[in-house]
Amino acid sequence: xxHIILLLALLAVFVTPTALVWLLGRxxxxxxxxxxxxxxxxxxTVFVGWSLSQRAQPxxxxxxxxxxxxRTTPVSQYFPPDSFCRHADGELRTVNxxxxxxxxxxxxxxxxxxxxxxxxxxxxxx
Numbered sequence: 001x002x003h004i005i006l007l008l009a010l011l012a013v014f015v016t017p018t019a020l021v022w023l024l025g026r027x028x029x030x031x032x033x034x035x036x037x038x039x040x041x042x043x044x045t046v047f048v049g050w051s052l053s054q055r056a057q058p059x060x061x062x063x064x065x066x067x068x069x070x071r072t073t074p075v076s077q078y079f080p081p082d083s084f085c086r087h088a089d090g091e092l093r094t095v096n097x098x099x100x101x102x103x104x105x106x107x108x109x110x111x112x113x114x115x116x117x118x119x120x121x122x123x124x125x126x
Contacts, residue, residue, distance in 0.1 A: 014043075018039055018043075021035070021038070021039060021042075022035055022039070025038070025118065028118070028122050029122065029125055030118050030121060030122065031121070034114065034117065034118055034121065037114055038111065038114040038115065038118065041107055041110045041111045041114060042111045042114075044107045045104065045107040045108045045111050048081075048100075048103055048104045048107055049078075049079075049081040049104055049108075050081070052081035052082060052083065052096050052100055052101070052104055053076045053077060053078050053081040053082065053083060054076060054083065055083040055095050055096060056074035056075070056076065056083035056084060056085055056095045057074050057076065057083070058074065066085060066095045067085040067095070072085040072086055072087050072088070073085070073086040074086075075092060080101070080104070080105075081104060082094055082096055082101070083095045083096060
């Protein structure tokens with residue numbers, strides 16, 4: 001039973017949005033390379049953003065959580081994605097470095113640029 005629930009969750013979360021974007025893009029006449037690039041960078045944005053926002057949570061990554069051994073409280077921020085440790089003095093300190101945030105913003109910018117390029121492509125074709 002658990003395998004069926006997992007399969008349905010994968011279908012709902014990953015397969016359905018991917019298929020919907022693919023079908024809508026093909027109907028609009030977009031080239032395959034543009035759809036593939038948009039989907040890859042879009043999913044990269046989602047996964048990098050999720051990992052950045054959940055990095056401090058000790059129940060997800062107990063061995064690598066920076067908040068686990070310091071007796072601090074993890075705090076998550078979903079947009080822009082970041083994780084913090086709230087220390088005893090009330091100060092929030094981020095656990096993500098600038099390189100990880102750069103990876104998210106590069107992927108997010110590329111996703112938006114690909115969507116804009118698809119609009120320009122579609123407008124010029126018509």
